[in-house]
Amino acid sequence: MMQRLQGISKFVPTIYALSTPAGRAALSVVRISGPSASKVLQKLTGKIPQPRLASLQTIKHPTRSQIVDKALILYFQQPASFTGEDIVEFHLHGGRAIVTEALDAIERTNLPNLRYALPGEFSERAFYNGKTDLTQLEGLADAIDAETSEQLYSVSQQAHGDLYRLCFRWRNKLLECRALLEATIDFSEEHDLDQKEFEPIFKEILDLTGEMERHLSKARPTEILRQGIRVAVVGPPNAGKSSLVNYLAKRKVSIVNEQPGTTRDAIETLLDIHGFPVFLTDTAGFRKGSDVQEIESIGIEIAKEKAEKAQVVLLILPSGTWTGQSLALETQIFDLVKNYKAQKQQVHVLLNKTDLVQRASEAASPVRKYLHQALDIPVSNVHEVSVKNDMGLEQALDALASSFRIISHVQAENNQGDGYGWNQRQREALKECIKHLRMSLDHASDVVLTAEELKLAADEIGRITGAVNVESLFDIIFSRFCVGK
Numbered sequence: 297m298m299q300r301l302q303g304i305s306k307f308v309p310t311i312y313a314l315s316t317p318a319g320r321a322a323l324s325v326v327r328i329s330g331p332s333a334s335k336v337l338q339k340l341t342g343k344i345p346q347p348r349l350a351s352l353q354t355i356k357h358p359t360r361s362q363i364v365d366k367a368l369i370l371y372f373q374q375p376a377s378f379t380g381e382d383i384v385e386f387h388l389h390g391g392r393a394i395v396t397e398a399l400d401a402i403e404r405t406n407l408p409n410l411r412y413a414l415p416g417e418f419s420e421r422a423f424y425n426g427k428t429d430l431t432q433l434e435g436l437a438d439a440i441d442a443e444t445s446e447q448l449y450s451v452s453q454q455a456h457g458d459l460y461r462l463c464f465r466w467r468n469k470l471l472e473c474r475a476l477l478e479a480t481i482d483f484s485e486e487h488d489l490d491q492k493e494f495e496p497i498f499k500e501i502l503d504l505t506g507e508m509e510r511h512l513s514k515a516r517p518t519e520i521l522r523q524g525i526r527v528a529v530v531g532p533p534n535a536g537k538s539s540l541v542n543y544l545a546k547r548k549v550s551i552v553n554e555q556p557g558t559t560r561d562a563i564e565t566l567l568d569i570h571g572f573p574v575f576l577t578d579t580a581g582f583r584k585g586s587d588v589q590e591i592e593s594i595g596i597e598i599a600k601e602k603a604e605k606a607q608v609v610l611l612i613l614p615s616g617t618w619t620g621q622s623l624a625l626e627t628q629i630f631d632l633v634k635n636y637k638a639q640k641q642q643v644h645v646l647l648n649k650t651d652l653v654q655r656a657s658e659a660a661s662p663v664r665k666y667l668h669q670a671l672d673i674p675v676s677n678v679h680e681v682s683v684k685n686d687m688g689l690e691q692a693l694d695a696l697a698s699s700f701r702i703i704s705h706v707q708a709e710n711n712q713g714d715g716y717g718w719n720q721r722q723r724e725a726l727k728e729c730i731k732h733l734r735m736s737l738d739h740a741s742d743v744v745l746t747a748e749e750l751k752l753a754a755d756e757i758g759r760i761t762g763a764v765n766v767e768s769l770f771d772i773i774f775s776r777f778c779v780g781k
């Protein structure tokens with residue numbers, strides 16, 4: 297992508313694009329960036345307004361001499377703009393013909409070196425002109441892709457520069473320590489210096505290492521929310537699994553029937569539960585017996601696999617089971633639950649069909665105790681519900697959301713959710729940086745090696761923000777943006 301920008305500024309192409317979705321809308325924004333942006337504006341409106349002040353102007357097509365639109369115009373003078381170049385924005389009425397003609401009018405100004413933008417090219421210019429760093433670009437791409445509130449807030453620190461500022465401070469400190477160390481080494485070659493002279497620098501490195509380790513331990517991996525949390529709905533046949541999935545999805549995702557064994561395959565649906573993106577999988581009911589047909593038993597195996605891969609297992613028990621009449625029959629289910637717990641999966645149990653049970657909470661008490669004692673399921677993870685009558689589901693969803701918060705590190709188990717969102721690439725670079733800092737401290741007796749490790753540590757932080765060469769990543773990051781961003 298670098299080649300798009302090569303050369304001195306007057307040869308940098310001026311780019312333009314529709315920055316809002318195509319189609320009929322209240323407004324559509326066309327953006328122009330580059331050395332000729334103001335010339336395009338002059339040719340189409342006859343004047344250049346004061347920078348950063350909105351003004352209503354008439355856009356005339358240069359060859360047809362017809363009015364394309366009367367639109368709000370914004371002009372940003374470089375370097376005070378998103379890309380760091382001159383930018384012009386046309387806030388047009390959002391009609392298909394208006395947008396097409398506005399884009400055509402820009403092209404027909406026939407100014408040299410003017411072309412339609414490539415995907416992510418505005419952001420790419422912002423990066424190369426030092427207006428943003430890699431963490432903010434990645435955060436912005438994730439923020440634009442976010443479909444739920446928690447997805448959005450998990451990347452807002454990246455998108456708004458907090459992570460960049462932190463890394464910028466760390467890198468500067470590392471470079472400072474290294475410079476100080478090298479100056480002291482040079483000085484010590486002429487003057488017989490005591491090892492003690494290096495102590496303040498080592499203290500600084502130690503403090504910085506501790507600070508980075510704290511950030512790493514509190515880091516919220518952003519990819520968990522980007523990928524969605526996997527929740528498997530399991531239980532015996534006829535428990536109400538499909539009814540629950542349909543209730544949560546607010547539509548008919550699965551077939552509901554009183555016939556046991558209705559659901560044969562795993563049916564997955566993406567939902568927003570309290571701001572968390574959740575892949576909810578309805579599965580075939582677990583059961584054994586001579587009347588279990590081959591297809592159903594395949595479905596049961598698929599259900600087990602789905603549950604093993606899920607981060608949260610939602611076990612639904614129908615009233616007959618949890619009131620104790622057939623609890624013994626369900627040992628195979630409880631064995632599976634033990635297995636999920638052993639794999640550190642979060643397990644929630646819904647005691648369903650309370651509408652069929654007299655004094656339901658009294659009846660639920662022994663089973664709740666049993667689940668807690670025998671299977672180590674917290675009492676707060678066992679919920680009495682009636683999917684049919686919409687009872688108890690609100691509280692169950694609140695408890696599920698608490699598990700999602702912990703899984704996605706939005707909230708730590710000790711209730712401290714103050715860590716930054718870091719993606720895998722960033723966490724790995726931070727881990728490498730800490731490794732080099734630890735090595736630099738191990739080499740305390742050979743300060744030349746310490747200085748070298750400090751350089752490697754600073755490079756790792758530079759890789760996070762893009763200050764150190766990471767061009768191989770640029771195509772991946774910029775291509776995530778659409779044209780006009």
Ligand SMILES: Nc1nc2c(ncn2[C@@H]2O[C@H](COP(=O)(O)OP(=O)(O)OP(=O)(O)O)[C@@H](O)[C@H]2O)c(=O)[nH]1
Nearest residue numbers: 534535536537538539553557558559581682683684
């Ligand atoms: N009374 C009562 N009936 C319910 C409740 N929830 C579900 N049902 C009924 O129970 C029957 C089975 O419901 P499903 O949702 O198909 O159960 P399932 O667990 O998906 O069943 P399988 O597909 O056999 O595994 C249906 O007739 C539902 O209407 C409830 O809270 N109370």
